[in-house]
Amino acid sequence: MYKAGAAIHRNLYKLNMLRKTRLDVPVIGVGNLSFGGSGKTLVVSRIAEKLMADGKKVGIVCRSYGALAGPHVLVDGVAADPAGVGDEAAGYAERFAVASGRDKTAAARRLIEAAPALDVILVDDAFQHHRLHQDLRILIWPKRGAVLRDFRSAEREAEILLVPNGERSPRADLDTVYFVKEILGILDLKSEKHILVVGGLGPETDFFEHVGRYLSGAYRTLRFADHVDYRRGDVQAKLFESSRGCGAIVTTSKDHVKLKPLALDLPPIYVVRAGIKFLTNETLFWERIEAAMAK
Secondary structure (H helix, E strand, C coil): CHHHHHHHHHHHHHCCCCCCECCCCCEEEEEECECCCCCHHHHHHHHHHHHHHCCCCEEEEECCCCCCCCCEEECCCCCCCHHHHCHHHHHHHCCCEEEECCCHHHHHHHHHHHCCCCCEEEEECCCCCCCECCCEEEEECCCCCCCECCCHHHHHHCCEEEEECCCCCCCCHHHEEEEEEEEEEECCCCCCCEEEEEEECCCCCCHHHHHHHHCCCEEEEEEECCCCCCCCHHHHHHHHHHHCCCCEEEECHHHHHHHHHHCCCCCCEEEEEEEEEECCCHHHHHHHHHHHHCC
């Protein structure tokens, strides 16, 4: 039913029965067909970091599930309460200008008002959001067995298809960008013999497998649902029980921004630095982004 609704919604815009909103700033959307964990945040962060290194002013718009309605606009490294603005927005706000809210179009408009000199807006989880015109649509292809919220045929709407290494692309190799996720480091982690790896992540994630290959010592894992609320008593009870006897906790930046304000009596918490590595057609990827920004 969800996929059928997504298809109907998409076609209403294709038939111009619903109208898109075009902004004065180029918009690049990153999305997927599954229910989370595919790496959208890593892709958005990689694009933002590259463009900012090139001297561009970048803003990010995200949905931030479980947060207040918004839109919430965070610029100039403002500290953010993840319970109010959402974990994604709070994590992005440490490095980028960001706006979050249930209405991504309204959030994008507010972001432009707060940061009028932006060169581009990146929209996290944009593939099913059609009201906001996107100058470039980037789609992360699902892994085999992923639970889908949209039809695979919808990939025809994307200009760039990112495919995890080991999966089969529905497009020719010259039109596909293959990539892998990688662990870049764990901030300030000293050698600990017993580590708890914690994360609230989507069903398609391979975070725990990647961290397990990176760590050399003994570790255990504790997995929660995506966008888990660490203020809940039952969640904290699981944390305390699972971390007993551990010398450190390793988690994602998204989880860390929610754990840090709680000041729980837990072992030291360290943040995993994750990223993506392009295996094919990286030049094509950046050329398409540059062309979209020139429109």
